[in-house]
Amino acid sequence: MIPIGPVIRLYHIVKSYGDRDALRDVSVTVDKGEMVYITGPSGAGKSTLLKLLYGAELPSSGKMLIGGVDVSKLDRHSLPTLRRNMGVVFQDFKLLPRRTVGQNVAMALEVIGAAEEQVRRRVPAVLNIVGLRGREDDAAGVLSGGEKQRVAIARAIVNDPPILLADEPTGNVDGAMAVEVMEILQAINLRGTTVLVATHDVGLMDRFPYRRLRLVDGKLVAGAAPRARA
Amino acid sequence: MIGVVRRAARGIREHLYLFFVATGVVAAALVLLGTFALVVVNLQGLVAGWQQDVHVSAYFQPSLGVEDWAEAKSAIAGRVEVDAVSLVSPEEAAAWMTERMPEVSEVVGELGPSALPASLEITLRAEHRGAEAVDAFAESLSASGRFAEVDYGREWVGRAGSFLELLGMLGVALGVIIAVAALFLVGNTINLVVLARRDELEILRLVGATDGYILGPFVVEGVAQGLLGALAALGCLQAVHRGLLVQLDDILPLAFGAESLHFLPAGLVLALGLGGVLIGALPAWVAGRRFLARLP
Incomplete structure (x- = not known):
């Protein structure tokens, strides 16, 4: 498990795609229990930074420590361990529409070999947290956008991971529902x-004020260190 | 293991149509392989049967008499290669010829009963019926000086042997070609199955599933497709075999000297089943791995 202290440390991270630098010399520290926004205009590198954090991409150079473990050169066999310690939520939900809400959430428990009894206990509990109590047997495909995002969040936290990454989690939901999604993320943080949330929704960031890591053209221009350290 | 099978069963339920398409492709490939095997097995049986019919006719020198014939018969009967030997006297030969070829009966009658030479009709043991063995046996008879001519359908024995050899080589070559084609055919179908499930694989990857966890049910589904495909293929082959038996049973003995059409021997049935498992599971594993390698 990930220890107390800075939970994420990035040192001079560069990510290049051919000649183009998506991230340029990004150094960041995120403390355990913090909630942080990754913000900036489209193409600033928000999603790229999240991809590096959940191991979908490797940095071109620099060092990344997550829970004290160097994941800058993560091999394929270590990837599942990283992801079991990290929930990820996407703008497009990534749910299986033909499966029920309960089955979608249970996937994250099944991959770690959780006992059926544990699945039966954890799934309703986590659906309760996201406000979908009693909806286990509903087909995921018929839910509204906001409900789908709440199922995706439930799946991301059902293993009780120390870190939750959310990539534009309110991008596909309307205003009122976006607030609800943010309230759920805030509750999880509490x-x-x-929690790291990539977003460019200034209104939401103003309503739920947390540290903002601001990226512009792949360069971190604000919020590199926790407030107390800044 | 139970978890893997359960997840495979869920995968099959959720993509039932694709499962049966893939199973059908496996079955079609195995029917192709099995039909070819059936043809080869029966041809080999037929040719081997023809080869079994080979026997040696040794015609005595005209100068030898009844005692020499009997002595030669008993000497040859004692040889290890010989299964049976019978003496055909000139009279018996004339009677046989008259019966089988009535048009020459007049000529045989005019020439008298001793016109045809006495002969020994020799049947060799099965293990001595190969072209080289028959050659050697016939040469030893000729060298004894007792026989004016030794006849054993030399060309036929040689051709039958060569044909069997060629059939065996062709069988292996075509079998390999068909098996490879079947693997590609099934592989492409499995690729479709993998593509249809890409969302599921991507999500599993994101929530921390290992390659083994993701691939396990795929391979189990492949094994199930292979086994079901093999059963379906064997059912089809059995039906075709029975149908042909009904249609051809009267014709076969007359046309080819074959007693009946044989079904695949147990070893080949087992090989077809294992082949089904292989062409079901292997492409599933390969396609799954290739897809996983592309996932973030």
């Missing part, structure tokens, strides 16, 4: 989970 339970001790470190």
